[in-house]
Amino acid sequence: MRRALPWIWGAVGVVAVVAIWELYKWLGPVDGVVLGGIEGQAGSGFRILPRTGDLNMPHVWDMFTRLGEGNGPGTPALWVSVLSGLVLTLGMSALGLVIGLVVGVALALAMQRWRVVEWGILPWVVVSQTVPLIAFAPIIARMGTQIDKAGFPWPGWLSVALIASYLAFFPIAVGMLRGLASPDPIHLDLLRSYGAGYGKTLVKLRLPASIPYLLPALRLGATSAVVGAVVAEVSIGMPGGLGRMIIQLAQSASADPALPYGPIFGAVLVGLIAAGSVALLGAILRNYRRGEAVA
């Protein structure tokens, strides 16, 4: 019962979102609510509540039935193309996370080892996150094309993974740095009393001690990598993934309002898989998380 409780509350949360959606659709004004609109002038004022017509807010069940239908007779069902987009986006996110993990951990190790490196690099790491992805993505894409032209094959998915890693490495670098610096002075004294040098202290003490800090950072990094991959697909125009599909299908929304929700559900699923994988990793490494506050 204890173990089932979080699952039950999770299900209640999902049901609540669906209920709020349908309840508002049922009770809300058809034209929504607009503040400060000028009579006869379209698009004026602030719309604080959306329209509730089927065109703007399709029923939740319609979104799901739409997933089972194709785009006309003889075409495969929507969920098939969503699934293939999901696999591609998930793969690029995962690769982005791995690159982010390697870069983040390497940066954290260097920053922990040498204060000078921390002073020199940490501000740049922070500044790097203020550069908008939309500005940054085309640069990566162009560099990829240049490298490709120079004779080294550089597929589009590599650019997307690289852009995803750009979002993922940040929480990992910062979390890992804190984790590496987290051992008690008493533990450091102990290792010193054993005559253990940097390498042994790292392996026996700093790395295991950093795991409770790394795991939440990894969870942030994983979801950032998914967001990064979806946005990167759109901004470099790479076909086949969920990001591109969301934009494409949104264009047919006026004729088929339930259609774009298919790839959106796909993106949610990718995020859940990413977070779930980190939770699984946390369960495997649970012995390293003792004494950690239950979050």
Next chain:
Amino acid sequence: MRFDTRPVQDAVPAVRAVGVGRTFGKRSKAVDAITAVDLEIAAGEFVSLIGPSGCGKSTLMRLIADLDAPTSGTLQVFGKTARAARLDQEYGIAFQQAGLLPWRTVLQNIALPLELHGMPYAERAERTEQLADLVGLTDFRDHRPDQLSGGMQQRVAIARAIAEKPRLLLMDEPFGALDEMTRERMQGELARIVARTGAAAVFVTHSIPEAVFLSDRVVVMSPRPGRIVAEIEVPFGKDRAELLRESPEFFAKVTEVREALHGAPVERANER
């Protein structure tokens, strides 16, 4: 020339400090943690350092452990520099907090120093089992520190400290965080273990009865600047039973240490 059958090392004192001082901070802000400490501890001798907070007893222990370096004087451990003694694993150490690694089991914690120094697995496993048995934790061998009481954790720390059969034990208030009953039981166990291993010990404590019960000699320190003000021999032999705590000789020694200790705070009050 007389032929000496004892091992050479017995002639070498475990610790020899001559004029040792440690100053923290610079120039006008300099604070003398300890000054001009002369101390010699024979091999196999149990010495307690006692004194009020800030008298530098922990600092002195950290100097002997080479966790910190003296700013003046010379310090030798078994005839070597403190650094060489540390690298040669001449001492085992225990702190006020047990300092166990939370992700390791009892056995894995005890095995840590052995593992770091490359003892082969089979030998290590055997030694670790022996040590767990010695401190009475065989039934808890696969528990992790958060599943143990404070007393048990401290016993693991002591087992870890003696894992490599050091000739010197350094202990900084190892029972400071324990309740009185656990504390007395742990003192009995420590006395037994130390008697069995024949190691010398430097034992930092706040407790007068604890110092008297365990030590061959009690070194009384005084603060500002930290220095040694008295040394009291406690000639009760190595084999000490719990009954000792209730004997008149024991109380006499406790009184003697207390008087030596209170000589210092009076001075401190005058300074204010």
